[in-house]
Amino acid sequence: xxxxxxxxxxxxxxxxxxxxxxxxxxxxxxxxxxxxxxxxxxxxxxxxxxxxxxxxxxxxxxxxxxxxxxxxxxxxxxxxxxxxxxxxxxxxxxxxxxxxxxxxxxxxxxxxxxxxxxxxxxxxxxxxxxxxxxxxxxxxxxxxxxxxxxxxxxxxxxxxxxxxxxxxxxxxxxxxxxxxxxxxxxxxxxxxxxxxxxxxxxxxxxxxxxxxxxxxxxxxxxxxxxxxxxxxxxxxxxxxxxxxxxxxxxxxxxxxxxxxxxxxxxxxxxxxxxxxxxxxxxxxxxxxxxxxxxxxxxxxxxxxxxxxxxxxxxxxxxxxxxxxxxxxxxxxxxxxxxxxxxxxxxxxxxxxxxxxxxxxxxxxxxxxxxxxxxxxxxxxxxxxxxxxxxxxx
Amino acid sequence: xxxxxxxxxxxxxxxxxxxxxxxxxxxxxxxxxxxxxxxxxxxxxxxxxxxxxxxxxxxxxxxxxxxxxxxxxxxxxxxxxxxxxxxxxxxxxxxxxxxxxxxxxxxxxxxxxxxxxxxxxxxxxxxxxxxxxxxxxxxxxxxxxxxxxxxxxxxxxxxxxxxxxxxxxxxxxxxxxxxxxxxxxxxxxxxxxxxxxxxxxxxxxxxxxxxxxxxxxxxxxxxxxxxxxxxxxxxxxxxxxxxxxxxxxxxxxxxxxxxxxxxxxxxxxxxxxxxxxxxxxxxxxxxxxxxxxxxxxxxxxxxxxxxxxxx
Numbered sequence: 288x289x290x291x292x293x294x295x296x297x298x299x300x301x302x303x304x305x306x307x308x309x310x311x312x313x314x315x316x317x318x319x320x321x322x323x324x325x326x327x328x329x330x331x332x333x334x335x336x337x338x339x340x341x342x343x344x345x346x347x348x349x350x351x352x353x354x355x356x357x358x359x360x361x362x363x364x365x366x367x368x369x370x371x372x373x374x375x376x377x378x379x380x381x382x383x384x385x386x387x388x389x390x391x392x393x394x395x396x397x398x399x400x401x402x403x404x405x406x407x408x409x410x411x412x413x414x415x416x417x418x419x420x421x422x423x424x425x426x427x428x429x430x431x432x433x434x435x436x437x438x439x440x441x442x443x444x445x446x447x448x449x450x451x452x453x454x455x456x457x458x459x460x461x462x463x464x465x466x467x468x469x470x471x472x473x474x475x476x477x478x479x480x481x482x483x484x485x486x487x488x489x490x491x492x493x494x495x496x497x498x499x500x501x502x503x504x505x506x507x508x509x510x511x512x513x514x515x516x517x518x519x520x521x522x523x524x525x526x527x528x529x530x531x532x533x534x535x536x537x538x539x540x541x542x543x544x545x546x547x548x549x550x551x552x553x554x555x556x557x558x559x560x561x562x563x564x565x566x567x568x569x570x571x572x573x574x575x576x577x578x579x580x581x582x583x584x585x586x587x588x589x590x591x592x593x594x595x596x597x598x599x600x601x602x603x604x605x606x607x608x609x610x611x612x613x614x615x616x617x618x619x620x621x622x623x624x625x626x627x628x629x630x631x632x633x634x635x636x637x638x639x640x641x642x643x644x645x646x647x648x649x650x651x652x653x654x655x656x657x658x659x660x661x662x663x664x665x666x667x668x669x670x671x672x673x674x675x676x677x678x679x680x
Numbered sequence: 681x682x683x684x685x686x687x688x689x690x691x692x693x694x695x696x697x698x699x700x701x702x703x704x705x706x707x708x709x710x711x712x713x714x715x716x717x718x719x720x721x722x723x724x725x726x727x728x729x730x731x732x733x734x735x736x737x738x739x740x741x742x743x744x745x746x747x748x749x750x751x752x753x754x755x756x757x758x759x760x761x762x763x764x765x766x767x768x769x770x771x772x773x774x775x776x777x778x779x780x781x782x783x784x785x786x787x788x789x790x791x792x793x794x795x796x797x798x799x800x801x802x803x804x805x806x807x808x809x810x811x812x813x814x815x816x817x818x819x820x821x822x823x824x825x826x827x828x829x830x831x832x833x834x835x836x837x838x839x840x841x842x843x844x845x846x847x848x849x850x851x852x853x854x855x856x857x858x859x860x861x862x863x864x865x866x867x868x869x870x871x872x873x874x875x876x877x878x879x880x881x882x883x884x885x886x887x888x889x890x891x892x893x894x895x896x897x898x899x900x901x902x903x904x905x906x907x908x909x910x911x912x913x914x915x916x917x918x919x920x921x922x923x924x925x926x927x928x929x930x931x932x933x934x935x936x937x938x939x940x941x942x943x944x945x946x947x948x949x950x951x952x953x954x955x956x957x958x959x960x961x962x963x964x965x966x967x968x969x970x971x972x973x974x975x976x977x978x979x980x981x982x983x984x985x986x987x988x989x990x991x
Contacts, residue, residue, distance in 0.1 A: 339766035344802030348759035355763025497751035498740035
């Protein structure tokens with residue numbers, strides 16, 4: 288029986304974690320993710336969970352301890368943002384290469400400098416090649432739902448890779464929204480018990496983790512990780528299907544919003560998709576065929592499905608909330624455009640950088656993007672494809 | 681604790697032969713003897729910071745470790761074992777595990793004094809039920825003998841080379857055992873390879889079986905970095921202790937205990953002379969460098985005796 292509540296995104300994640308009752312949670316505070324370990328510490332203090340909460344001295348140590356715990360045979364996780372993620376960078380690769388199923392509740396925030404506590408995706412985008420599964424949320428409900436689904440994907444025997452559950456700093460982490468929670472028992476039985484096959488604390492069989500591996504095996508190890516990644520799309524969809532059965536809420540690799548007959552489309556990640564939906568609705572009322580493709584699973588990137596969803600589009604804008612400093616666009620732009628190239632798509636495409644360091648994105652801004660797309664389609668020419676939205680030049 | 685040399689040395693090896701550490705390596709001697717402190721039947725998870733020990737004992741697909749083992753990275757052996765120990769607690773609490781496991785991590789002075797210092801300090805301050813063992817060979821040996829904060833003053837290393845304007849490392853070494861003792865952990869000790877290995881064995885067993893955080897600092901000479909005649913390792917260690925360069929002590933629940941006081945303290949030259957890294961100190965005109973070294977060794981020795989005299 289679902290419960291309605293009003294919660295911030297951080298509270299929603301913390302409640303999902305209480306319901307999951309993980310084994311080990313090492314954490315170090317950083318704005319805007321601090322509330323997650325804070326709420327969780329109160330659950331520990333009040334005996335609501337069995338978790339070993341380890342208040343470590345840095346984010347490097349929080350991920351290091353999460354890796355140790357996961358290798359030892361425990362379900363573990365941590366939470367962080369921005370510089371905290373940057374500080375644990377090498378550990379992200381180590382978690383993935385050890386094929387350790389563990390979760391990271393990431394609250395997206397701009398990387399320094401200048402130091403900035405507000406939302407953009409530069410933190411997780413920089414980690415996109417680390418070998419982690421990345422799933423993004425538009426709103427608090429999605430953040431909660433994604434967290435509940437996280438371990439089922441990460442621990443799946445065909446996957447066994449760490450998973451990053453991302454939401455937008457402040458915009459969803461601190462904003463309070465109406466949402467629906469599952470019952471504790473429903474979440475526990477959905478997530479299930481963690482039964483690792485090989486682990487350090489297995490009294491029957493010792494295990495060694497983290498070898499030195501040179502030219503004779505390193506490449507096979509990396510190929511092996513890629514093999515796990517190949518199964519992620521299928522598992523994400525299977526888990527989403529089961530989740531829908533208990534929640535009534537439908538999830539996929541992405542959300543195609545009014546895309547059926549769309550001629551102009553925006554592709555983006557995160558909370559600004561909500562703003563864009565309003566712009567799409569307004570334009571649809573005027574008879575314009577606008578649509579939105581909101582990416583949920585960003586790593587691995589569901590290239591074929593994305594290209595298929597965009598196949599009828601005349602012009603599209605890929606919106607990146609992070610710079611790539613390639614002089615021609617951001618990371619999502621690179622992924623979407625290469626997906627379209629492989630699908631031999633003919634759509635005209637531009638790539639916007641927007642919302643850096645929390646810069647607000649309004650419905651009018653997105654309507655402006657659609658107006659530009661319409662013009663591009665009419666002219667048959669994209670003009671400059673690498674653009675900034677809402678910048679003072 | 682009673683100590684039987686023959687019995688102790690006959691215990692089943694927990695670091696199997698066939699690893700790729702150098703012949704005569706002090707690090708390996710430290711590891712094998714620390715692991716003899718484990719009681720038969722008790723299981724362990726061994727942690728390891730990146731360094732010679734890791735790359736030479738767990739080269740895929742081979743491992744020399746009989747117990748469960750985890751290497752994570754260079755600077756995080758303390759935090760990694762914190763996570764393993766946290767997992768142990770929760771699995772015990774949930775009734776998923778009956779066996780007793782002990783947690784021991786090894787790091788060189790690079791992974792301990794320097795890059796791993798924060799992670800170590802955190803694990804000690806949280807009183808994690810583990811032993812952190814530093815095998816201190818006084819430089820970054822794995823990358824080719826660069827100075828560390830454990831390198832003694834005037835040592836010739838590849839980043840403090842002796843030259844026309846340089847007498848080797850200009851700074852004194854960090855007193856890590858005292859710093860870790862200042863974390864007020866239940867047990868911290870300094871030792872090396874002496875006589876029948878009783879000191880090392882007794883301290884290892886105490887460290888392993890003391891509930892809470894424990895730290896062992898073991899002087900573990902590196903024949904390549906120190907440039908002494910490899911078979912002389914025991915003599916080098918003895919001279920380290922007899923010159924009071926490397927005193928043997930324990931800090932138990934905040935109480936400082938001196939384990940050995942030489943009847944006749946030897947001059948520091950005796951420790952420095954057999955080592956190629958100090959060769960330049962014995963050139964004519966450099967006598968004042970040895971005097972300075974002696975002065976600092978004396979100052980530290982007096983400071984230690986003062987701490988121990990207060991009990």
